[in-house]
Amino acid sequence: MPTASNKNFSSPTFFLSSAPFIPSSPSETVAEGPVSIVSKSLLEHGGQTQWIAIKTSTIHRKFAKEPHDIKKEARLIVSACHPNVVSVLGHNIDSSLQTMSFWMPYVPGSLIGLLSSIDFSPHPLVSIFADPSTPSPREQRFVLLAKSLIFQILTGVTFLHETARIAHRDIKPSNILLTLSGRVQLIDFGISWKEEEDLDAKKNDLWSETPEKMYFEVSTGPYRAPELLFGPRKYDAFAIDSWSLGATLAEFFTSVRLFNPLDDDEFGFEEDEQSDSGDESPAKPAEPFIIPKRLRVGDPSNRWARDSLFDSTRGEIGLAWSIFKTRGSANETNWPSFSSLPDANKLSFVDVQPVDLSSTLPNLPSSALQYDVDTKTHTPPETMSPTPIDLVHRFLVYEPSQRLRPSKALTHPWLTSEPLLIPDDYPAPSSQGDASVTLSWGGKSLGEWLSDVHPQWRDLKG
Numbered sequence: 001m002p003t004a005s006n007k008n009f010s011s012p013t014f015f016l017s018s019a020p021f022i023p024s025s026p027s028e029t030v031a032e033g034p035v036s037i038v039s040k041s042l043l044e045h046g047g048q049t050q051w052i053a054i055k056t057s058t059i060h061r062k063f064a065k066e067p068h069d070i071k072k073e074a075r076l077i078v079s080a081c082h083p084n085v086v087s088v089l090g091h092n093i094d095s096s097l098q099t100m101s102f103w104m105p106y107v108p109g110s111l112i113g114l115l116s117s118i119d120f121s122p123h124p125l126v127s128i129f130a131d132p133s134t135p136s137p138r139e140q141r142f143v144l145l146a147k148s149l150i151f152q153i154l155t156g157v158t159f160l161h162e163t164a165r166i167a168h169r170d171i172k173p174s175n176i177l178l179t180l181s182g183r184v185q186l187i188d189f190g191i192s193w194k195e196e197e198d199l200d201a202k203k204n205d206l207w208s209e210t211p212e213k214m215y216f217e218v219s220t221g222p223y224r225a226p227e228l229l230f231g232p233r234k235y236d237a238f239a240i241d242s243w244s245l246g247a248t249l250a251e252f253f254t255s256v257r258l259f260n261p262l263d264d265d266e267f268g269f270e271e272d273e274q275s276d277s278g279d280e281s282p283a284k285p286a287e288p289f290i291i292p293k294r295l296r297v298g299d300p301s302n303r304w305a306r307d308s309l310f311d312s313t314r315g316e317i318g319l320a321w322s323i324f325k326t327r328g329s330a331n332e333t334n335w336p337s338f339s340s341l342p343d344a345n346k347l348s349f350v351d352v353q354p355v356d357l358s359s360t361l362p363n364l365p366s367s368a369l370q371y372d373v374d375t376k377t378h379t380p381p382e383t384m385s386p387t388p389i390d391l392v393h394r395f396l397v398y399e400p401s402q403r404l405r406p407s408k409a410l411t412h413p414w415l416t417s418e419p420l421l422i423p424d425d426y427p428a429p430s431s432q433g434d435a436s437v438t439l440s441w442g443g444k445s446l447g448e449w450l451s452d453v454h455p456q457w458r459d460l461k462g
Contacts, residue, residue, distance in 0.1 A: 084156025246395025
């Protein structure tokens with residue numbers, strides 16, 4: 001078993017500096033958002049060549065989108081050197097265009113890509129008779145990979161919270177990349193928050209933020225903590241990450257849905273229409289794979305994607321209602337601090353009861369269902385159950401102070417019940433809870449196992 005600690009982790013070849021080595025080869029745009037562009041290029045220095053990702057954004061307040069800040073992002077990433085956090089290799093400021101660019105190692109894989117694979121499921125696409133008491137090889141592989149990646153995500157966020165004192169505030173599958181060896185890389189720190197940071201350190205930030213005047217316009221869609229929907233200017237930024245982790249980890253176990261990218265009406269929460277119409281009949285449990293009647297599995301124009309646990313397609317009010325329909329209406333018992341939120345009394349919702357989370361997570365492994373976990377409460381029992389639904393449930397608690405913290409999650413019995421498979425280029429964390437780790441399982445490394453389930457992994461490795 002590896003025993004290396006974080007302090008032995010090798011540093012990047014290049015570092016952020018005032019005189020960086022500027023990439024000179026042509027670049028290819030790989031992602032474009034409302035506030036930044038990410039391109040791919042080759043960087044050569046000292047006889048070394050590596051693919052890099054270049055992120056570029058404006059540093060002019062007139063054109064920047066508050067609270068996104070590329071200056072702060074680069075500064076915070078540099079302060080957080082960890083195997084599960086992307087590193088900054090260099091930067092450049094273009095005074096004439098008033099833009100800043102910084103570059104990072106190019107990471108070809110992503111968690112969202114893996115989650116979109118029908119092979120990343122404990123269940124086959126075509127149901128066959130199987131003994132539920134004996135996990136199939138497919139289920140064993142799924143559990144192995146899910147545990148490994150969840151462990152790394154939690155390890156990276158624990159470092160951010162406990163050591164760097166940084167709350168990410170935008171944890172979601174698309175901000176979690178995967179190297180070819182299977183190493184998790186947390187990215188996109190443009191709206192992050194660093195606790196107790198002195199004014200001098202953030203004097204060049206685009207947007208000023210203090211503990212008494214924080215932005216609630218952070219996090220993304222279905223991963224936003226519910227308190228952010230009610231206008232707080234002061235909140236626990238670390239608890240925001242805990243909720244986002246719960247929504248992200250839940251997505252390991254939600255339905256995989258077939259959709260056509262050209263048909264906007266095909267992809268969405270179709271089942272919600274009936275429940276919103278006043279029909280009080282129980283919701284039908286979700287299925288591992290959802291195939292709309294008009295779509296054919298073999299059609300190359302169709303795509304697969306994971307459903308999110310909550311629905312943000314109808315705006316903030318719709319998201320709040322989606323959360324309440326799953327976790328129950330907010331009240332003094334399950335969310336004592338709710339009434340203190342600025343916008344808590346501006347809207348009223350129909351009173352609804354929480355649902356059993358297992359009915360919304362059809363890709364839970366059958367081995368996880370042997371434990372009886374009450375997920376309708378917002379006061380989980382002190383004793384943890386060795387099942388992923390117990391882990392997810394403890395993050396998705398309304399009262400921010402009662403949510404599971406990532407450092408505590410590393411000791412969860414579902415993660416510590418058997419050795420965890422880690423990447424072959426990953427130093428074992430110095431604090432890994434009660435987990436033991438291994439570099440291979442069944443004669444394969446983590447990267448090799450990912451090749452079996454990720455539809456593009458073999459092409460990426462080639």
